[in-house]
Amino acid sequence: MLILGIESSCDETGIALYDTEKGLVGHKLYSQIAVHADYGGVVPELASRDHVRKTIPLISELLTECDLTKQDIEGIAFTAGPGLVGALMVGACIGRSMAYGLGIPAVEVHHMEGHLLAPMLEDERPEFPFIALLVSGGHTQLVEVQGIGQYKILGESIDDAAGEAFDKTAKLLGLDYPDGPMLAKLAEHGTPGVFKFPRPMTDRPGLDFSFSGLKTAAAVAIRGAGIHLSGSKSDATELPENIDQLKADIAHAFQQAVVDTIAIKCRRAVEQTGIKTLVIAGGVSANTELREKLAQLMAKQRGNVFYPRHEFCTDNGAMIAFAGAQRILSQGDQNLKVKAKPRWSIEELPKL
Numbered sequence: 001m002l003i004l005g006i007e008s009s010c011d012e013t014g015i016a017l018y019d020t021e022k023g024l025v026g027h028k029l030y031s032q033i034a035v036h037a038d039y040g041g042v043v044p045e046l047a048s049r050d051h052v053r054k055t056i057p058l059i060s061e062l063l064t065e066c067d068l069t070k071q072d073i074e075g076i077a078f079t080a081g082p083g084l085v086g087a088l089m090v091g092a093c094i095g096r097s098m099a100y101g102l103g104i105p106a107v108e109v110h111h112m113e114g115h116l117l118a119p120m121l122e123d124e125r126p127e128f129p130f131i132a133l134l135v136s137g138g139h140t141q142l143v144e145v146q147g148i149g150q151y152k153i154l155g156e157s158i159d160d161a162a163g164e165a166f167d168k169t170a171k172l173l174g175l176d177y178p179d180g181p182m183l184a185k186l187a188e189h190g191t192p193g194v195f196k197f198p199r200p201m202t203d204r205p206g207l208d209f210s211f212s213g214l215k216t217a218a219a220v221a222i223r224g225a226g227i228h229l230s231g232s233k234s235d236a237t238e239l240p241e242n243i244d245q246l247k248a249d250i251a252h253a254f255q256q257a258v259v260d261t262i263a264i265k266c267r268r269a270v271e272q273t274g275i276k277t278l279v280i281a282g283g284v285s286a287n288t289e290l291r292e293k294l295a296q297l298m299a300k301q302r303g304n305v306f307y308p309r310h311e312f313c314t315d316n317g318a319m320i321a322f323a324g325a326q327r328i329l330s331q332g333d334q335n336l337k338v339k340a341k342p343r344w345s346i347e348e349l350p351k352l
């Protein structure tokens with residue numbers, strides 16, 4: 001069965017074709033980075049408008065590239081939530097109406113289930129049960145996964161998500177949007193031990209996270225180091241000579257604190273559940289330090305770690321086509337209602 005996947009929950013239009021027998025047929029991604037760059041973050045109304053402009057042309061381009069036509073599509077999967085309501089509405093309306101026009105089924109996909117199942121697009125797939133660490137721009141969650149739709153949240157962030165903390169700290173350091181990956185790059189040049197930030201909420205039991213204090217710790221260090229980043233010329237004359245090194249040192253300490261904190265919680269989750277397979281997904285799972293640290297942890301635990309290929313860590317259409325395919329196969333069509341769900345817990349999903 002050939003499934004078209006449409007992702008439009010935030011600032012990326014992701015389109016993919018997934019064949020339930022042959023696997024991923026093709027995918028395309030359009031990122032709105034340039035649209036939002038001047039504003040330093042995603043502007044919801046601009047995001048919706050850009051999805052309107054890009055979704056259908058991107059579907060046509062992908063079909064042409066794959067030597068297929070609309071009539072070859074046998075089912076449509078679109079992201080219904082969580083995310084920006086206007087952006088979600090675009091994908092939902094296009095997905096539902098195309099399916100109606102073509103007389104094929106369409107299903108709503110939960111964006112985080114998409115992230116969570118993304119490692120299953122690879123040849124070496126994790127087997128159930130596993131612990132999923134979802135680390136993205138809007139979520140930091142540890143989820144016990146017994147099967148598709150069998151999700152129990154073991155812990156989550158009580159304030160900022162890990163990706164959000166990366167983005168906000170990067171902005172404090174004067175880096176350009178999109179900031180998370182830039183901060184990771186800068187951290188490569190940092191000297192370990194120059195700055196030391198706390199590992200929040202690791203001094204008490206439990207699997208919840210908190211990252212907003214870390215951002216504040218970084219802000220204090222930045223001010224303490226005399227790095228004024230207001231951008232005005234008068235400030236620039238007062239900048240310390242070794243400013244680039246100081247910034248890299250702060251980035252390094254920040255990344256280390258996030259990675260250590262996440263690793264401590266993952267170890268607890270593995271010990272608490274006895275489940276020795278760890279899956280990491282979401283934008284921050286692209287972080288090399290995090291991948292290495294968790295690989296070491298799971299080797300020590302005599303377990304395994306799985307993650308998506310780099311391009312499928314952040315938002316993409318392939319993960320939506322894949323998650324939707326599993327649901328279309330077992331649930332069939334849904335009614336014609338077009339509903340975006342900006343807030344939607346992964347625990348509410350039906351078991352397959």
Ligand code: ATP
Binds near residue numbers: 184288
């Ligand atoms: P959600 O999935 O929770 O709705 P989102 O879709 O905006 O949020 P993703 O696209 O999964 O999030 O991931 C984007 C986030 O990942 C951003 O916060 C970005 O900074 C972060 N990120 C991407 N690459 C890296 C990296 N190498 N290191 C750290 N953070 C990264």
Ligand code: MG
Binds near residue numbers: 012
């Ligand atoms: Mg994005």
Ligand code: FE
Binds near residue numbers: 115315
């Ligand atoms: Fe995402």
